[in-house]
Amino acid sequence: MADVVRLESLTKNYGRHRALDGVDLVVGAGEVFGYLGPNGAGKTTTIRLLLGLLRPTSGRATVFGLDAWADSTAVHARTGYLPGEPALYPRLTGRDLVAYFARLRRRPTDVAAAVQLAERFDLDLDRRIRALSKGNRQKLAIVQAFMSEPDLAVLDEPTAGLDPLVQQEFHQLLRETTGRGATVLFSSHVLDEVERVADRVGIIRHGRLVAVERLEDLRTKAVHRVEARTFGPVDLGPFAALEGLRQLSLEGGVLRFGVPESSLDAAVKALGRCRVVDLSVTEADLEELFLTYYSEEGVDAA
Amino acid sequence: MLLSVFSRTARDQRRSLMVWIVALAGLVGMYVAVYPAVKGSSSFAKLIDEMPKTYRALFTTGSGVDFTTPAGYLNTELLTFMGPLLVLVYAIGAGASAIAGEQDRGTLDLLLANPVSRARVLLEKFGVMVAGVTVLMAALWVALLVEGSAAGMDVPLANSAAALLHMGLLGVEFGALALLVGSLTGHLAASRGVAALVAVAAYLINAFAPLASWIRPARAASPFYQYIGNDPMRNGLSVSGLTVSAMTIAALVTLSVAAFRRRDVLA
Numbered sequence: 001m002a003d004v005v006r007l008e009s010l011t012k013n014y015g016r017h018r019a020l021d022g023v024d025l026v027v028g029a030g031e032v033f034g035y036l037g038p039n040g041a042g043k044t045t046t047i048r049l050l051l052g053l054l055r056p057t058s059g060r061a062t063v064f065g066l067d068a069w070a071d072s073t074a075v076h077a078r079t080g081y082l083p084g085e086p087a088l089y090p091r092l093t094g095r096d097l098v099a100y101f102a103r104l105r106r107r108p109t110d111v112a113a114a115v116q117l118a119e120r121f122d123l124d125l126d127r128r129i130r131a132l133s134k135g136n137r138q139k140l141a142i143v144q145a146f147m148s149e150p151d152l153a154v155l156d157e158p159t160a161g162l163d164p165l166v167q168q169e170f171h172q173l174l175r176e177t178t179g180r181g182a183t184v185l186f187s188s189h190v191l192d193e194v195e196r197v198a199d200r201v202g203i204i205r206h207g208r209l210v211a212v213e214r215l216e217d218l219r220t221k222a223v224h225r226v227e228a229r230t231f232g233p234v235d236l237g238p239f240a241a242l243e244g245l246r247q248l249s250l251e252g253g254v255l256r257f258g259v260p261e262s263s264l265d266a267a268v269k270a271l272g273r274c275r276v277v278d279l280s281v282t283e284a285d286l287e288e289l290f291l292t293y294y295s296e297e298g299v300d301a302a
Numbered sequence: 303m304l305l306s307v308f309s310r311t312a313r314d315q316r317r318s319l320m321v322w323i324v325a326l327a328g329l330v331g332m333y334v335a336v337y338p339a340v341k342g343s344s345s346f347a348k349l350i351d352e353m354p355k356t357y358r359a360l361f362t363t364g365s366g367v368d369f370t371t372p373a374g375y376l377n378t379e380l381l382t383f384m385g386p387l388l389v390l391v392y393a394i395g396a397g398a399s400a401i402a403g404e405q406d407r408g409t410l411d412l413l414l415a416n417p418v419s420r421a422r423v424l425l426e427k428f429g430v431m432v433a434g435v436t437v438l439m440a441a442l443w444v445a446l447l448v449e450g451s452a453a454g455m456d457v458p459l460a461n462s463a464a465a466l467l468h469m470g471l472l473g474v475e476f477g478a479l480a481l482l483v484g485s486l487t488g489h490l491a492a493s494r495g496v497a498a499l500v501a502v503a504a505y506l507i508n509a510f511a512p513l514a515s516w517i518r519p520a521r522a523a524s525p526f527y528q529y530i531g532n533d534p535m536r537n538g539l540s541v542s543g544l545t546v547s548a549m550t551i552a553a554l555v556t557l558s559v560a561a562f563r564r565r566d567v568l569a
Contacts, residue, residue: 044569048411051414052414053415053567054567054568055566073418076415077417079415081415083411083412083415087412088409089314089407100310104307104413104416104417105416106417
């Protein structure tokens with residue numbers, strides 16, 4: 001699999017503030033990479049570095065083997081970009097905008113592709129952008145990012161302001177994009193979305209990429225919270241032996257613990273030896289667990 | 303495609319340019335309509351002659367005051383004060399909006415994410431500013447000739463064209479300065495403000511140079527001197543003035559490109 005995006009100890013300072021701190025990452029062709037993290041963690045900075053809008057303080061970002069800063073024009077020819085909170089020319093119509101960008105791309109036929117995409121997203125290209133709702137502006141931003149069938153789509157919070165049905169259509173578009181071999185890198189702070197469409201996830205905190213995982217691996221590691229109200233004595237022994245166990249407690253007859261998916265079967269069997277009055281199993285918030293997982297790993301390593 | 307940033311930007315400015323043309327034609331009409339009254343009254347010229355020297359320098363830089371001929375009248379009233387003021391307002395506005403305006407509206411990101419170099423975006427937008435100033439100067443010239451001859455005023459064809467060419471270059475110089483500040487900082491207000499302040503300073507340097515010897519060395523650097531100091535309405539084109547103006551513009555644009563290519567475009 002050819003590398004499409006490669007970040008090598010990429011660092012960016014704004015004055016004294018370090019926004020991005022030595023990020024290493026490789027994203028391969030055909031992959032959907034979800035970039036997850038709270039606001040201000042460095043997601044947008046990474047994306048702007050990839051587009052050559054910012055110049056790295058140190059390190060390097062390459063796209064298709066080209067330097068993202070020095071060869072940005074060549075990178076842009078193969079890249080679609082959707083900015084976070086996109087500002088579009090308010091006095092133009094959607095059609096004016098896509099026609100303008102198609103001319104800049106020297107691909108006049110992109111307009112036809114944009115018209116098709118707009119139909120698909122039920123967007124009126126003949127209204128002035130000023131008159132469009134936030135959701136419709138976001139649709140237009142999606143249309144202009146995908147109309148050139150880019151080899152790489154870089155998307156900053158792409159589904160912000162979209163209603164669920166449109167989000168589904170957008171996720172379908174992402175699948176088609178990777179289906180033709182193109183790559184998608186998108187940022188989000190909505191875990192649910194990342195879970196649904198990403199092949200791999202990177203988590204960024206305070207400018208550091210703290211973890212990169214395949215989503216499948218992440219799912220099996222995800223901790224399930226088990227809460228059982230029991231009656232009578234409980235032998236904690238079998239529970240304590242569960243693989244991947246965390247936070248085992250018994251208070252007032254209520255047994256609580258967390259286990260990964262792989263230990264659920266053993267957990268249920270251990271519960272079988274108790275008298276269970278009530279039982280609930282919930283999959284804990286993936287992000288929270290993911291972060292706990294890695295922060296604990298960090299502690300272990302230290 | 304070739305010049306697509308130019309044509310898009312030019313289309314966006316079409317309407318405002320139309321308003322400018324109408325306003326300039328109206329302004330010329332006003333000056334022309336007032337001329338018979340000014341010409342007839344010798345007291346007006348006398349009044350200006352009796353003004354304190356400093357005060358007179360402030361408003362009548364260059365060739366002094368001559369209201370006896372249409373050319374002298376228009377030179378004093380329109381071409382040395384109101385004309386430059388208006389062309390500066392237009393050019394500084396256009397130069398500032400080229401990069402800083404686009405960034406201020408947040409549209410620069412998406413524009414630059416297209417496969418166009420920053421240099422090309424900047425140069426094409428500079429081109430729109432030059433074209434806009436050219437259109438305004440041409441409109442002024444036509445208005446002077448048409449409205450002047452309608453009022454029976456004898457406006458010198460070639461020299462008024464020369465004066466307007468110099469005036470246009472004056473505008474482009476400060477427009478290019480606004481462009482430079484915008485390229486460096488991305489701040490709309492800063493680019494307008496710096497260019498306007500420097501323009502005022504340059505005007506005063508040229509105006510007061512005859513009165514204060516310590517200012518005199520700086521005078522040659524003032525774009526107002528390249529224009530008014532050579533008095534093109536009387537003397538026609540000044541090759542040295544044109545050369546210095548063109549070199550100033552080239553330097554400012556080159557610096558703008560270098561600054562813009564180097565800088566982070568922040569959200």
